[in-house]
Amino acid sequence: MTSAPPAAAPVPPVLDVVGARVTRGGRDLVHDVSLRVGAGEHWALIGPNGAGKTTLLTLCGALGHPTAGTVEVLGRRLGRVELSELRRQIGHVDPRHRMAGDNSVREVVLTGLTGSSDPVPRWSPTDEQEARVVDLVAGVGLSSRLSARWSVLSQGERGRVLIARALVAQPALLLLDEPATGLDVAAREHLLDTVDDLRTAHPEMASVTVTHHLEDLPSSTSHALLLRDGEVVATGTADEVLTSDLVSGAFDHPLVIDRVEGRWTARARRR
Template identity: 75%
Template sequence: MTSSAPSAPSSVLDARPVLDVRSVRVVRQGRDLLHDVSLRVRAGEHWALLGPNGAGKTTLLALCGAQGHPTAGTVDVLGRRLGRVDLRELRQHVGHVDPRHRMLGDNTVREVVLTGATGSSDPAMRWSPTAVQEARADLLTASVGLGARRDSRWSVLSQGERGRALIARALLVEPALLLLDEPATGLDVAAREHLLDTVDALRRERPETASVTVTHHLEDLPASTTHALLLRDGRVTASGTAESVLTSELVSAAFGHPLTIDRVDGRWLARARRR
């Protein structure tokens, strides 16, 4: 059974976190993938989820995107509690950028961006976009630097161009929450920098939108990152502002390796600590 959250005064809604994960546990095949994990994201905050392989980042991001339910604890996405709402309807209000996005057809950039309205991997059958949706798709495509590539097929795009097209797709529904799942995967240095510049620009243009970015590499974090959460073996090892969490001591503990963390021109760098 599904239910809608009761209406509330705008002042109450404005104070409500965009994302509120409380004491979550996720168990699969008798194994804890997440244990007592909490994360609260407010409007305008940009969180990074970091940790080694198997730390639980992907599992946590799936909960943030209403892709599943926790075994224990609670998850509120855009003020709606998982388990009490239609997940398909809720996912329509969350933008999700996954560079592993798969399609059946060799669609154009414009067609891919417009699938953000239907949440489908390919253009939905018997569905046509409105003039407003088409205009917004074109505007977003231009905003990520792909205006001249609007009619290009997916197969001829570079990995960096695909990543920027997926950002435009995620923004089509004007989401309050944007999830980026390792957006720099497979990019060369120039393409990565272009992508991160695009993310920083979008965050300036949409100051109320919150975001959560999963990555293994600190170098892949945009300078606009405001907060960070470190995971190891499904548990939170540190959480808070980026400046307080992305330190040599805390990152080394999360990855189980001595690292030196520096910040240059707003971006983070990690290197092995000399013994």
């Protein structure tokens, strides 16, 4: 009799936040929040200003520790791992990214390998890394801007450069902190198309996007977590969570949520 092959070991989550609480100045910014993100899942953190979205994203990016609860990023628990090394394995897109110099697109993308805001003196990329920068810049539609300086880029171009920067180290986890901030409609749509394309090109990569505008979510969003006053209102698949009733409760305002051709819209409910 042939014995059955051993069962495959369960795949660990890319991100596992369990009962997290963050307290500052005697006030809980998030309280008893849990979030489990698997490979290839694309989560949205939704909620009004002050709901705790940025605080939770800080934990996801290994930029801070919880006051209580546990946070495991890429299989390593915060508090038991050297953070700077872990952060280099996480892609982070923040439209408020600052740098000291007026760097070129190529230089900005390369800083994703060094985890620095500006080019590191006496550090040189390999030929393979240079080729990856060229490919990524092409992938976000900016091949002709490879040598352009940051100061001459539009806000939309900067957003796409930051996506390339976040991907250059081939992260398993990509964090997007309100990536459409400051963009006009055309630039926002170009950015979201870029995000959808990269998720297709990197099917194993997981992502977490923070926003309080449902219109800023790409159609590839698979899951969502609603926050209000630092606590979870709902969590699950995007279609289960992003409903009129649940979003209205999170924002304390009567809203109608629709999804058309994969994208969400929100409008006030007529009384």
